[in-house]
Amino acid sequence: MEEMKKTGFPENFLWGSASAAYQIEGGYLDGGKGMTNWDTFVRIPGKTYKETTGDVAVDHYHRYKEDIALMAEMGLKTYRFSIAWARIYPQGTGDINEEGITFYQNIIDECLKYGIEPMVTIYHWDLPQALVDAYGGWESPQIISDYVNYAKTLFRYYGNKVKYWITMNEQNIFTSLGWLTAQHPPGKFDDQKMFYQVNHHAFMAHAKAVLAYREMGGTGLIGASFAYTPSYALDCRPENAMAKYNYDDLKNFWWMDVYAYGRYPKAAMAYLKEKGIAPVMQDGDQELLKQAAAAISFMGVNYYQSCVCEYNPMDGVTPYGTMNTTGVKGSAQEIGIPGIYNNPANPYLKTTDWDWSIDPDGLRYCCREITSRYALPIIISENGLGAFDQKTEENEIHDDYRIHYLKEHIRALEEAVTEGCEVLAYCTWSFTDLLSWLNGYQKRYGFVYVDREEADGGSMNRYKKDSFYWYQKVIQNNGL
Numbered sequence: 180m181e182e183m184k185k186t187g188f189p190e191n192f193l194w195g196s197a198s199a200a201y202q203i204e205g206g207y208l209d210g211g212k213g214m215t216n217w218d219t220f221v222r223i224p225g226k227t228y229k230e231t232t233g234d235v236a237v238d239h240y241h242r243y244k245e246d247i248a249l250m251a252e253m254g255l256k257t258y259r260f261s262i263a264w265a266r267i268y269p270q271g272t273g274d275i276n277e278e279g280i281t282f283y284q285n286i287i288d289e290c291l292k293y294g295i296e297p298m299v300t301i302y303h304w305d306l307p308q309a310l311v312d313a314y315g316g317w318e319s320p321q322i323i324s325d326y327v328n329y330a331k332t333l334f335r336y337y338g339n340k341v342k343y344w345i346t347m348n349e350q351n352i353f354t355s356l357g358w359l360t361a362q363h364p365p366g367k368f369d370d371q372k373m374f375y376q377v378n379h380h381a382f383m384a385h386a387k388a389v390l391a392y393r394e395m396g397g398t399g400l401i402g403a404s405f406a407y408t409p410s411y412a413l414d415c416r417p418e419n420a421m422a423k424y425n426y427d428d429l430k431n432f433w434w435m436d437v438y439a440y441g442r443y444p445k446a447a448m449a450y451l452k453e454k455g456i457a458p459v460m461q462d463g464d465q466e467l468l469k470q471a472a473a474a475i476s477f478m479g480v481n482y483y484q485s486c487v488c489e490y491n492p493m494d495g496v497t498p499y500g501t502m503n504t505t506g507v508k509g510s511a512q513e514i515g516i517p518g519i520y521n522n523p524a525n526p527y528l529k530t531t532d533w534d535w536s537i538d539p540d541g542l543r544y545c546c547r548e549i550t551s552r553y554a555l556p557i558i559i560s561e562n563g564l565g566a567f568d569q570k571t572e573e574n575e576i577h578d579d580y581r582i583h584y585l586k587e588h589i590r591a592l593e594e595a596v597t598e599g600c601e602v603l604a605y606c607t608w609s610f611t612d613l614l615s616w617l618n619g620y621q622k623r624y625g626f627v628y629v630d631r632e633e634a635d636g637g638s639m640n641r642y643k644k645d646s647f648y649w650y651q652k653v654i655q656n657n658g659l
Protein backbone atom coordinates (compact mmCIF):
# COMPACT_ATOMS: atom_id res chain seq x y z
CA MET A 180 0.00 0.00 0.00
CA GLU A 181 1.34 3.37 -0.97
CA GLU A 182 2.48 5.28 2.05
CA MET A 183 0.12 8.13 2.92
CA LYS A 184 1.68 11.50 2.22
CA LYS A 185 1.91 13.75 5.27
CA THR A 186 2.46 17.43 5.74
CA GLY A 187 4.42 19.02 8.53
CA PHE A 188 1.17 20.34 10.00
CA PRO A 189 -0.16 18.52 13.05
CA GLU A 190 -3.42 16.57 12.73
CA ASN A 191 -5.39 19.04 14.84
CA PHE A 192 -4.06 22.12 13.02
CA LEU A 193 -6.61 24.93 12.88
CA TRP A 194 -7.09 26.11 9.31
CA GLY A 195 -9.01 29.31 9.59
CA SER A 196 -9.98 32.70 8.32
CA ALA A 197 -10.52 36.02 10.06
CA SER A 198 -12.61 39.18 10.13
CA ALA A 199 -13.34 42.16 12.36
CA ALA A 200 -16.70 43.51 13.47
CA TYR A 201 -16.45 47.01 12.00
CA GLN A 202 -15.24 45.69 8.67
CA ILE A 203 -18.06 43.19 8.08
CA GLU A 204 -21.08 43.74 10.27
CA GLY A 205 -22.77 46.95 9.20
CA GLY A 206 -26.01 47.49 11.13
CA TYR A 207 -24.19 50.29 12.89
CA LEU A 208 -27.34 51.53 14.60
CA ASP A 209 -29.05 48.16 14.92
CA GLY A 210 -29.67 46.00 17.95
CA GLY A 211 -29.06 48.72 20.50
CA LYS A 212 -25.42 49.25 19.51
CA GLY A 213 -23.76 52.48 20.66
CA MET A 214 -21.70 54.77 18.44
CA THR A 215 -17.98 54.07 18.18
CA ASN A 216 -14.85 56.07 17.46
CA TRP A 217 -14.90 54.70 13.91
CA ASP A 218 -18.57 55.61 13.35
CA THR A 219 -17.52 59.14 14.18
CA PHE A 220 -14.17 59.21 12.41
CA VAL A 221 -15.38 58.02 8.99
CA ARG A 222 -17.71 61.03 8.91
CA ILE A 223 -14.79 63.46 8.87
CA PRO A 224 -14.29 64.36 5.20
CA GLY A 225 -11.11 63.00 3.64
CA LYS A 226 -10.34 60.44 6.33
CA THR A 227 -11.17 57.28 4.35
CA TYR A 228 -10.91 56.26 0.72
CA LYS A 229 -13.85 57.86 -1.12
CA GLU A 230 -15.48 58.48 2.30
CA THR A 231 -16.25 54.78 2.74
CA THR A 232 -17.85 53.73 6.01
CA GLY A 233 -18.74 50.51 7.79
CA ASP A 234 -22.37 51.62 8.25
CA VAL A 235 -23.52 48.71 6.12
CA ALA A 236 -20.15 47.03 5.50
CA VAL A 237 -20.92 43.62 3.96
CA ASP A 238 -24.10 43.28 6.00
CA HIS A 239 -22.81 40.34 8.02
CA TYR A 240 -25.01 41.52 10.89
CA HIS A 241 -28.01 40.30 8.91
CA ARG A 242 -26.30 37.57 6.87
CA TYR A 243 -24.10 35.82 9.40
CA LYS A 244 -25.93 32.51 8.92
CA GLU A 245 -25.25 32.55 5.20
CA ASP A 246 -21.59 33.46 5.80
CA ILE A 247 -21.01 30.79 8.44
CA ALA A 248 -22.73 28.20 6.21
CA LEU A 249 -20.18 29.09 3.53
CA MET A 250 -17.39 28.61 6.08
CA ALA A 251 -18.82 25.19 6.88
CA GLU A 252 -18.99 24.31 3.20
CA MET A 253 -15.35 25.26 2.89
CA GLY A 254 -14.46 23.10 5.90
CA LEU A 255 -12.99 25.86 8.03
CA LYS A 256 -11.67 24.59 11.36
CA THR A 257 -11.63 27.97 13.08
CA TYR A 258 -13.23 31.35 12.48
CA ARG A 259 -11.61 34.39 14.04
CA PHE A 260 -13.97 37.34 14.51
CA SER A 261 -14.11 40.34 16.78
CA ILE A 262 -16.82 41.52 19.12
CA ALA A 263 -17.97 45.12 18.91
CA TRP A 264 -17.59 46.51 22.42
CA ALA A 265 -20.43 48.99 21.71
CA ARG A 266 -22.88 46.14 21.00
CA ILE A 267 -22.19 44.69 24.46
CA TYR A 268 -21.89 48.01 26.30
CA PRO A 269 -23.37 50.79 24.11
CA GLN A 270 -21.86 53.37 26.50
CA GLY A 271 -18.65 51.38 26.95
CA THR A 272 -19.58 50.58 30.54
CA GLY A 273 -22.73 50.49 32.67
CA ASP A 274 -25.74 48.64 31.31
CA ILE A 275 -25.29 45.51 29.24
CA ASN A 276 -27.17 45.36 25.95
CA GLU A 277 -28.80 41.93 25.87
CA GLU A 278 -29.37 42.11 22.10
CA GLY A 279 -25.64 42.43 21.60
CA ILE A 280 -24.95 39.49 23.88
CA THR A 281 -27.44 37.39 21.92
CA PHE A 282 -25.98 38.39 18.55
CA TYR A 283 -22.55 37.00 19.38
CA GLN A 284 -24.05 34.02 21.20
CA ASN A 285 -25.77 33.21 17.92
CA ILE A 286 -22.54 33.56 15.96
CA ILE A 287 -20.70 31.29 18.39
CA ASP A 288 -23.49 28.71 18.32
CA GLU A 289 -23.67 28.84 14.56
CA CYS A 290 -19.92 28.11 14.36
CA LEU A 291 -20.14 25.27 16.87
CA LYS A 292 -23.09 23.76 15.02
CA TYR A 293 -20.69 23.11 12.12
CA GLY A 294 -17.72 22.14 14.27
CA ILE A 295 -15.94 25.46 13.65
CA GLU A 296 -13.84 26.62 16.60
CA PRO A 297 -14.70 30.25 17.43
CA MET A 298 -11.64 32.44 18.00
CA VAL A 299 -12.68 35.75 19.53
CA THR A 300 -10.85 39.06 19.27
CA ILE A 301 -11.96 41.20 22.20
CA TYR A 302 -10.77 44.49 20.72
CA HIS A 303 -10.32 45.15 17.00
CA TRP A 304 -10.22 48.93 17.05
CA ASP A 305 -13.88 49.98 17.44
CA LEU A 306 -14.10 51.80 20.76
CA PRO A 307 -17.38 53.05 22.24
CA GLN A 308 -17.54 56.77 21.49
CA ALA A 309 -18.92 57.39 24.98
CA LEU A 310 -15.54 56.47 26.46
CA VAL A 311 -13.77 58.86 24.11
CA ASP A 312 -16.15 61.63 25.14
CA ALA A 313 -15.86 60.80 28.84
CA TYR A 314 -12.10 60.66 29.21
CA GLY A 315 -10.35 60.46 25.84
CA GLY A 316 -10.51 56.67 25.45
CA TRP A 317 -7.09 55.03 25.44
CA GLU A 318 -5.45 58.30 26.51
CA SER A 319 -6.65 57.84 30.08
CA PRO A 320 -5.79 55.01 32.48
CA GLN A 321 -9.54 54.85 33.19
CA ILE A 322 -9.85 52.79 30.02
CA ILE A 323 -8.10 49.89 31.74
CA SER A 324 -10.89 49.03 34.17
CA ASP A 325 -13.58 49.58 31.52
CA TYR A 326 -11.78 47.27 29.09
CA VAL A 327 -11.32 44.62 31.78
CA ASN A 328 -14.98 44.89 32.78
CA TYR A 329 -15.97 44.38 29.12
CA ALA A 330 -13.55 41.45 28.70
CA LYS A 331 -14.82 39.80 31.88
CA THR A 332 -18.37 40.10 30.57
CA LEU A 333 -17.33 38.20 27.45
CA PHE A 334 -15.57 35.53 29.51
CA ARG A 335 -18.66 35.17 31.68
CA TYR A 336 -21.14 34.85 28.83
CA TYR A 337 -19.07 32.97 26.27
CA GLY A 338 -16.23 31.37 28.23
CA ASN A 339 -17.83 27.95 28.30
CA LYS A 340 -17.92 27.83 24.49
CA VAL A 341 -14.97 29.96 23.34
CA LYS A 342 -11.52 28.47 23.93
CA TYR A 343 -9.41 30.94 21.93
CA TRP A 344 -9.21 34.58 23.00
CA ILE A 345 -7.26 37.44 21.46
CA THR A 346 -7.17 40.44 23.77
CA MET A 347 -5.93 43.08 21.31
CA ASN A 348 -5.64 43.25 17.55
CA GLU A 349 -2.50 45.00 16.38
CA GLN A 350 -1.99 47.38 19.27
CA ASN A 351 1.07 48.65 17.39
CA ILE A 352 -1.03 49.66 14.38
CA PHE A 353 -4.07 51.29 15.97
CA THR A 354 -1.84 53.38 18.23
CA SER A 355 0.63 54.36 15.47
CA LEU A 356 -2.12 55.39 13.10
CA GLY A 357 -4.13 56.99 15.89
CA TRP A 358 -1.44 59.11 17.56
CA LEU A 359 1.42 59.42 15.08
CA THR A 360 0.12 59.56 11.52
CA ALA A 361 -3.44 60.75 12.28
CA GLN A 362 -4.95 58.19 9.90
CA HIS A 363 -7.06 56.38 12.50
CA PRO A 364 -9.10 57.83 15.36
CA PRO A 365 -8.48 59.97 17.28
CA GLY A 366 -6.46 61.42 14.38
CA LYS A 367 -3.59 62.89 16.41
CA PHE A 368 -0.43 63.79 14.55
CA ASP A 369 3.09 63.13 15.84
CA ASP A 370 2.05 62.95 19.50
CA GLN A 371 4.90 60.65 20.47
CA LYS A 372 4.57 61.03 24.20
CA MET A 373 0.89 60.17 24.15
CA PHE A 374 1.57 57.33 21.71
CA TYR A 375 3.75 55.56 24.27
CA GLN A 376 1.36 56.38 27.10
CA VAL A 377 -1.61 55.00 25.20
CA ASN A 378 0.36 51.85 24.50
CA HIS A 379 1.13 51.45 28.16
CA HIS A 380 -2.58 51.67 28.97
CA ALA A 381 -3.34 49.08 26.30
CA PHE A 382 -0.64 46.77 27.70
CA MET A 383 -2.12 47.09 31.17
CA ALA A 384 -5.64 46.45 29.84
CA HIS A 385 -4.37 43.34 28.03
CA ALA A 386 -2.44 42.14 31.10
CA LYS A 387 -5.32 42.62 33.53
CA ALA A 388 -7.75 40.90 31.15
CA VAL A 389 -5.40 37.90 30.82
CA LEU A 390 -5.12 37.64 34.60
CA ALA A 391 -8.87 38.07 35.05
CA TYR A 392 -9.47 35.24 32.58
CA ARG A 393 -7.28 32.92 34.60
CA GLU A 394 -8.78 34.08 37.92
CA MET A 395 -12.22 33.27 36.53
CA GLY A 396 -11.01 29.75 35.85
CA GLY A 397 -10.55 30.14 32.10
CA THR A 398 -8.65 27.14 30.80
CA GLY A 399 -8.61 28.14 27.13
CA LEU A 400 -5.88 29.88 25.20
CA ILE A 401 -5.36 33.62 25.47
CA GLY A 402 -2.88 36.09 23.97
CA ALA A 403 -2.58 39.23 21.85
CA SER A 404 -2.20 39.57 18.05
CA PHE A 405 0.70 41.64 16.87
CA ALA A 406 1.25 43.11 13.39
CA TYR A 407 4.69 41.71 12.88
CA THR A 408 6.80 43.21 10.10
CA PRO A 409 10.14 41.42 10.32
CA SER A 410 13.19 43.30 9.11
CA TYR A 411 16.33 42.60 7.09
CA ALA A 412 19.42 44.81 7.19
CA LEU A 413 20.06 46.40 3.79
CA ASP A 414 23.60 45.02 3.77
CA CYS A 415 26.50 44.18 6.07
CA ARG A 416 27.50 47.78 6.78
CA PRO A 417 27.55 47.84 10.58
CA GLU A 418 25.44 51.01 10.70
CA ASN A 419 22.76 49.27 8.65
CA ALA A 420 22.91 46.20 10.90
CA MET A 421 22.47 48.55 13.87
CA ALA A 422 19.57 50.28 12.12
CA LYS A 423 17.86 46.89 11.84
CA TYR A 424 18.50 46.22 15.52
CA ASN A 425 17.07 49.58 16.52
CA TYR A 426 14.08 49.03 14.26
CA ASP A 427 13.39 45.68 15.91
CA ASP A 428 13.64 47.13 19.41
CA LEU A 429 11.39 50.09 18.60
CA LYS A 430 8.92 48.51 16.19
CA ASN A 431 8.69 44.83 17.10
CA PHE A 432 10.18 43.92 20.47
CA TRP A 433 8.58 46.96 22.13
CA TRP A 434 5.29 45.04 21.88
CA MET A 435 6.26 41.40 21.76
CA ASP A 436 8.67 41.63 24.73
CA VAL A 437 5.91 43.10 26.88
CA TYR A 438 3.41 40.41 25.89
CA ALA A 439 5.92 37.60 26.31
CA TYR A 440 8.28 38.80 29.07
CA GLY A 441 6.37 41.64 30.73
CA ARG A 442 9.18 44.14 30.19
CA TYR A 443 10.13 46.83 27.69
CA PRO A 444 13.36 46.47 25.67
CA LYS A 445 16.11 48.31 27.54
CA ALA A 446 17.81 50.18 24.69
CA ALA A 447 14.50 51.43 23.31
CA MET A 448 13.43 52.58 26.78
CA ALA A 449 16.72 54.41 27.26
CA TYR A 450 16.18 56.18 23.91
CA LEU A 451 12.64 57.22 24.85
CA LYS A 452 13.74 58.47 28.25
CA GLU A 453 16.43 60.57 26.67
CA LYS A 454 13.84 62.09 24.35
CA GLY A 455 11.43 62.62 27.25
CA ILE A 456 8.69 60.47 25.70
CA ALA A 457 8.86 57.31 27.81
CA PRO A 458 5.53 56.13 29.25
CA VAL A 459 4.67 56.88 32.86
CA MET A 460 4.09 53.68 34.82
CA GLN A 461 2.34 53.15 38.14
CA ASP A 462 3.72 51.15 41.02
CA GLY A 463 2.92 47.52 40.46
CA ASP A 464 2.50 47.79 36.68
CA GLN A 465 5.77 46.01 36.01
CA GLU A 466 4.79 43.12 38.25
CA LEU A 467 1.36 42.75 36.63
CA LEU A 468 2.87 42.76 33.14
CA LYS A 469 5.20 39.97 34.19
CA GLN A 470 2.39 37.91 35.72
CA ALA A 471 0.33 38.29 32.55
CA ALA A 472 3.30 37.36 30.38
CA ALA A 473 3.57 34.11 32.30
CA ALA A 474 -0.15 33.48 31.77
CA ILE A 475 -0.47 33.95 27.99
CA SER A 476 -0.71 30.89 25.78
CA PHE A 477 0.54 32.06 22.40
CA MET A 478 1.85 34.93 20.32
CA GLY A 479 -0.69 35.98 17.72
CA VAL A 480 0.88 37.17 14.49
CA ASN A 481 -0.68 39.16 11.70
CA TYR A 482 1.78 38.89 8.87
CA TYR A 483 1.59 40.74 5.58
CA GLN A 484 5.08 41.90 4.67
CA SER A 485 8.72 42.28 5.67
CA CYS A 486 10.86 45.40 5.47
CA VAL A 487 14.45 46.48 4.91
CA CYS A 488 16.43 48.67 7.31
CA GLU A 489 19.14 51.14 6.50
CA TYR A 490 20.72 53.89 8.59
CA ASN A 491 18.70 57.09 8.23
CA PRO A 492 20.58 60.39 8.59
CA MET A 493 19.14 63.15 10.80
CA ASP A 494 17.77 64.95 7.74
CA GLY A 495 16.40 61.70 6.31
CA VAL A 496 12.84 60.45 5.82
CA THR A 497 10.22 60.71 8.58
CA PRO A 498 7.46 58.32 9.68
CA TYR A 499 4.98 60.54 7.90
CA GLY A 500 5.45 59.66 4.24
CA THR A 501 2.32 59.16 2.15
CA MET A 502 0.68 55.77 2.43
CA ASN A 503 -0.75 54.11 -0.68
CA THR A 504 -4.49 53.87 0.00
CA THR A 505 -5.59 53.94 -3.62
CA GLY A 506 -4.00 50.86 -5.15
CA VAL A 507 -1.95 53.02 -7.51
CA LYS A 508 1.31 51.10 -7.47
CA GLY A 509 4.35 53.12 -6.50
CA SER A 510 2.44 55.88 -4.70
CA ALA A 511 3.72 55.00 -1.20
CA GLN A 512 6.61 57.04 0.14
CA GLU A 513 9.57 55.71 2.07
CA ILE A 514 9.36 56.08 5.85
CA GLY A 515 11.75 55.93 8.80
CA ILE A 516 12.95 57.71 11.93
CA PRO A 517 15.66 60.33 11.39
CA GLY A 518 18.92 59.27 13.02
CA ILE A 519 17.70 55.68 13.48
CA TYR A 520 16.46 53.78 10.40
CA ASN A 521 14.60 54.06 7.16
CA ASN A 522 12.79 51.36 5.21
CA PRO A 523 13.87 51.33 1.56
CA ALA A 524 12.19 48.95 -0.91
CA ASN A 525 13.49 45.40 -1.14
CA PRO A 526 14.77 44.91 -4.70
CA TYR A 527 14.36 41.12 -4.40
CA LEU A 528 10.63 41.21 -3.71
CA LYS A 529 7.54 41.98 -5.74
CA THR A 530 4.86 44.21 -4.25
CA THR A 531 1.07 44.31 -4.19
CA ASP A 532 -0.87 47.13 -5.85
CA TRP A 533 -0.84 48.83 -2.44
CA ASP A 534 3.00 48.65 -2.32
CA TRP A 535 3.22 45.94 0.34
CA SER A 536 6.18 43.62 -0.26
CA ILE A 537 5.31 39.99 -0.92
CA ASP A 538 7.63 37.81 1.12
CA PRO A 539 6.48 34.30 2.10
CA ASP A 540 9.79 33.56 3.81
CA GLY A 541 9.18 36.54 6.08
CA LEU A 542 6.44 34.44 7.68
CA ARG A 543 8.93 31.67 8.37
CA TYR A 544 11.29 34.31 9.77
CA CYS A 545 8.58 35.56 12.17
CA CYS A 546 7.90 32.06 13.44
CA ARG A 547 11.58 31.31 13.91
CA GLU A 548 12.19 34.57 15.78
CA ILE A 549 9.25 34.04 18.12
CA THR A 550 10.28 30.46 18.76
CA SER A 551 13.87 31.41 19.56
CA ARG A 552 13.16 34.58 21.50
CA TYR A 553 9.98 33.67 23.38
CA ALA A 554 9.55 29.89 23.06
CA LEU A 555 5.81 30.45 22.68
CA PRO A 556 3.28 28.67 20.49
CA ILE A 557 2.13 30.80 17.56
CA ILE A 558 -1.23 31.60 16.05
CA ILE A 559 -1.09 33.19 12.64
CA SER A 560 -4.15 35.34 13.13
CA GLU A 561 -3.98 37.11 9.76
CA ASN A 562 -2.23 36.68 6.42
CA GLY A 563 -3.59 37.50 2.99
CA LEU A 564 -3.51 39.47 -0.21
CA GLY A 565 -5.49 42.63 -0.88
CA ALA A 566 -6.18 42.86 -4.61
CA PHE A 567 -8.53 44.22 -7.27
CA ASP A 568 -10.78 41.23 -8.04
CA GLN A 569 -13.01 41.07 -11.10
CA LYS A 570 -16.27 39.15 -11.24
CA THR A 571 -16.97 37.74 -14.70
CA GLU A 572 -20.39 37.71 -16.38
CA GLU A 573 -20.64 34.07 -15.26
CA ASN A 574 -20.19 35.27 -11.67
CA GLU A 575 -16.77 33.68 -11.36
CA ILE A 576 -13.70 35.25 -9.77
CA HIS A 577 -10.39 33.92 -11.02
CA ASP A 578 -8.05 35.00 -8.25
CA ASP A 579 -5.08 32.80 -9.13
CA TYR A 580 -2.76 35.53 -7.73
CA ARG A 581 -4.33 35.07 -4.30
CA ILE A 582 -3.99 31.29 -4.52
CA HIS A 583 -0.33 31.72 -5.42
CA TYR A 584 0.23 34.14 -2.54
CA LEU A 585 -1.42 31.90 0.05
CA LYS A 586 0.20 28.73 -1.30
CA GLU A 587 3.67 30.23 -0.93
CA HIS A 588 2.94 31.47 2.58
CA ILE A 589 1.60 28.09 3.66
CA ARG A 590 4.74 26.49 2.19
CA ALA A 591 6.91 28.84 4.28
CA LEU A 592 4.79 28.15 7.36
CA GLU A 593 5.18 24.42 6.87
CA GLU A 594 8.94 24.88 6.79
CA ALA A 595 8.75 26.73 10.09
CA VAL A 596 6.67 23.91 11.57
CA THR A 597 9.14 21.34 10.30
CA GLU A 598 11.92 23.38 11.90
CA GLY A 599 10.27 23.06 15.29
CA CYS A 600 7.99 26.10 15.57
CA GLU A 601 4.77 25.24 17.38
CA VAL A 602 2.12 26.79 15.16
CA LEU A 603 -1.44 26.18 16.29
CA ALA A 604 -3.50 27.95 13.65
CA TYR A 605 -3.36 29.79 10.36
CA CYS A 606 -6.09 32.33 9.68
CA THR A 607 -6.25 34.01 6.32
CA TRP A 608 -7.43 37.57 6.05
CA SER A 609 -10.27 37.41 5.21
CA PHE A 610 -13.22 35.04 4.67
CA THR A 611 -15.60 37.35 2.80
CA ASP A 612 -14.54 40.58 1.17
CA LEU A 613 -14.85 43.41 3.65
CA LEU A 614 -14.10 47.05 4.32
CA SER A 615 -10.43 47.93 4.36
CA TRP A 616 -10.26 50.74 6.95
CA LEU A 617 -8.44 53.26 4.77
CA ASN A 618 -8.63 51.61 1.34
CA GLY A 619 -12.37 51.18 0.89
CA TYR A 620 -14.09 48.13 -0.57
CA GLN A 621 -11.98 47.91 -3.70
CA LYS A 622 -9.09 46.29 -1.81
CA ARG A 623 -10.49 42.78 -1.58
CA TYR A 624 -9.08 39.98 0.57
CA GLY A 625 -11.82 37.35 0.76
CA PHE A 626 -12.44 33.82 -0.49
CA VAL A 627 -15.99 35.02 -1.00
CA TYR A 628 -16.68 37.98 -3.25
CA VAL A 629 -19.29 40.43 -1.99
CA ASP A 630 -21.13 42.46 -4.58
CA ARG A 631 -20.92 46.00 -3.31
CA GLU A 632 -19.44 49.31 -4.40
CA GLU A 633 -17.59 51.98 -2.45
CA ALA A 634 -20.80 53.89 -1.78
CA ASP A 635 -23.47 51.91 0.05
CA GLY A 636 -25.55 49.82 -2.33
CA GLY A 637 -25.02 46.71 -4.44
CA SER A 638 -26.81 43.38 -4.12
CA MET A 639 -24.53 42.16 -1.28
CA ASN A 640 -24.73 38.74 -2.92
CA ARG A 641 -21.90 36.35 -2.10
CA TYR A 642 -19.89 34.56 -4.83
CA LYS A 643 -17.22 31.93 -4.24
CA LYS A 644 -13.87 32.81 -5.76
CA ASP A 645 -11.48 30.21 -7.20
CA SER A 646 -9.45 30.56 -4.00
CA PHE A 647 -12.49 29.31 -2.04
CA TYR A 648 -12.32 25.90 -3.72
CA TRP A 649 -8.54 25.85 -3.48
CA TYR A 650 -8.46 26.52 0.30
CA GLN A 651 -11.19 23.91 0.75
CA LYS A 652 -8.73 21.35 -0.66
CA VAL A 653 -5.86 22.69 1.43
CA ILE A 654 -7.96 22.08 4.54
CA GLN A 655 -9.06 18.62 3.37
CA ASN A 656 -5.43 17.63 2.83
CA ASN A 657 -4.14 19.33 5.97
CA GLY A 658 -1.98 21.69 3.97
CA LEU A 659 -0.68 19.27 1.38
Ligand code: BG6
Nearest residue numbers: 199348349352565615616617622
Ligand atom coordinates in the same frame (compact mmCIF):
# COMPACT_ATOMS: atom_id res chain seq x y z
C1 BG6 B 1 -4.59 44.34 9.65
C2 BG6 B 1 -5.88 44.50 10.38
O1 BG6 B 1 -3.87 45.51 9.83
O2 BG6 B 1 -4.57 44.18 8.29
C3 BG6 B 1 -7.10 44.33 9.52
O3 BG6 B 1 -5.95 43.72 11.52
C4 BG6 B 1 -6.84 44.93 8.16
O4 BG6 B 1 -8.19 44.89 10.18
C5 BG6 B 1 -5.74 44.10 7.51
O5 BG6 B 1 -7.93 45.05 7.34
C6 BG6 B 1 -5.39 44.50 6.11
O6 BG6 B 1 -5.06 45.85 6.07
P1 BG6 B 1 -5.70 46.82 4.99
O7 BG6 B 1 -5.17 48.16 5.33
O8 BG6 B 1 -5.23 46.34 3.67
O9 BG6 B 1 -7.16 46.67 5.16
